[in-house]
Amino acid sequence: MEELAILKSDSLLAPYANAINGRYEYFESIEKKLVPEGQTLSNFATGYLYFGLHRLSDGWVFREWAPNASAIFLIGDFNNWQRHPDYQLKRIQNGNWEIRLPDYAIAHTQLYKLLVEWEGGSGERIPAWARRVVQDDTTKIFSAQVWSPFQPYVFKNTKFKPTTDPLLIYECHIGMSSSQEKVSTYEEFRTTVLPRIHRDGYNCIQIMAIQEHPYYGSFGYHVSSFFAASSRFGTPDELKHLIDDAHGLGISVIMDIVHSHAVRNEVEGLGRFDGTPYQYFHGGSRREHPAWDSLCFDYAKPSVLHFLLSNCKFWLEEYKFDGFRFDGVTSMLYRSHGLGEDFSGYESYYNMNQDGDAICYLTLANKLIHQVNPYAITVAEEVSGMPGLATRVEDGGIGFDYRMAMGIPDFWIKQIKEIKDEDWKVGNILWELTNRRVEEKTINYAESHDQALVGDKTIIFRLIDSEMYWHMQRGDSTLVVDRGVALHKMIRLITATTINGGYLNFMGNEFGHPEWIDFPREGNGWSYKYARRQWELVDNEKYLYNALGEFDRSMIELINSVPEFNKTAIQQLWDKEGDQVLAFQREDMVFVFNFNGLKSFTDYGILADQGSYEIVLNTDNSVFGGFDLIDESVVHVTTPYPRDPSGREWLKLYIPARTAFVLKKKAD
16 A cells, blocks of 8 residues: 555654554445445445436436334425325335325325334434424424425536635524524525625625524534524525525535434434334444434444435535535534544544544545535534544545644633733734644634624633623723724734634624524523624714624635635744734735733834735734824835845834735835
């Protein structure tokens, strides 16, 4: 076997070569078992075309996998939910069941379930491959729904190709995207929020909570029906229309896909689907996730691999999603689910704690996804830092395109919460933001939805707290608000401009959305007050929320102005801890930060490439809630510094306290 590229690129992995080679060989052996010679993973992952309910030219066919079942009946409003012999499935082979029905037996929008019987018991079940599941407004009971419209949605944009250099992600949740206290819809998002995202310059939306989930407050992470787009937001055709329109605007659409665990529910979900606890999941002590109150898939089972891989292909083919952000990857990689682990060195990754079957599944999933769509985007939510996660499969990696830089938001929380402003170390800030594996692309972010949930605080809330309720009008700010607004811009600017792959922002956080996210629940009187986005704040020019929104738009515009910005080298130019001044360069742009809250500097010298520079973005601009202390019309010309062997010269600048700006070198 030729040495894998991952081992060539990192000599520190040499002691673990056997583990890495073994992992790759295991993946290859499983792929060969799943895929007949001459076929591909894409050919294998077509279960959604076989299982579930399908209309035929002369009627209907329904199939389900339930190896432990002794009898299965289709029940619904078409037979008064009764166990009727005309609707009994027949066992065919390999634990599969089938029923064929005439065209008149069922109709579009009718409701149905399965009555599954097994030795010693029975239960109603929603089909595992159901493509639409709805909840009754009165009884709150979930049922599968026949979805076969006379005129299915036809996509207009059929040749869309995502922009990924860089990838600028707007993380969003359909239900809470309205300013009204309600569950919003795909249609409302398409017509009101999507244009905002396009105007703000983001080129990708990451949609949460698409897969159907019984409990709204789970944020979509306790999935029950893996092939059903959540009906609480609208119809399948309306979701397709949203994705199609996004593509028309040049915006790619990825979804949060949850394959790390499943909801425990038995009637709505896959728990004990055929009467056994281990059909889809581990048996024994590994069945239940110790921290998430959910069930853990057994990735060693070919039928489970078929189900999950088919699920990946289904969303790509049926809805034209451009890829996935895989949730809970750390939990999948390790038998301990990463709980209580410090991951302090390479030895933490290559030991008996690794879940080889889960790693194999993720590798298969990434290979499949890129077979189906070579331009697809895969992102891993992973905190341990396992090497090779975002390395190509053929190079010995797991195959993700990007990994989330999950340490960055934790770093910012610690900075704000535990360290006095005067003790912030600017060199350490840059190191934390750029401390990553060179060969793996990452997604930088200052905060995501995780930092906005009730019980936690957003960056703006940590910086300003209760004063945001009274002093966020322009001209009526306090010292606390001024500090918070300034640091909010600086934190986002340095996080976004140090990317090597992409940047992520959660819906509303770009303008410092006040308060937290709290879904309706018994503890808050089932209120939607905190499960919405107050767009009227960013739209009102009297508010500093508007200023923060304008800054974010200008920042994203600046990044978009540089082709393949994420691939340009970061060169540190200046780092003086005593002054708390930092500067770095990317191509012909120089980024200058003064985190000092007390000192402004006049004629401050930074060594930069010879030339003339002009300011192209300035956090202190009054449009962005600043004080216009910097004259942006001044062209800054370098002066000689003979002792510097690189030929760099002094760039003399006025740098007000707690500001940042970007200079661009003028063409000769």
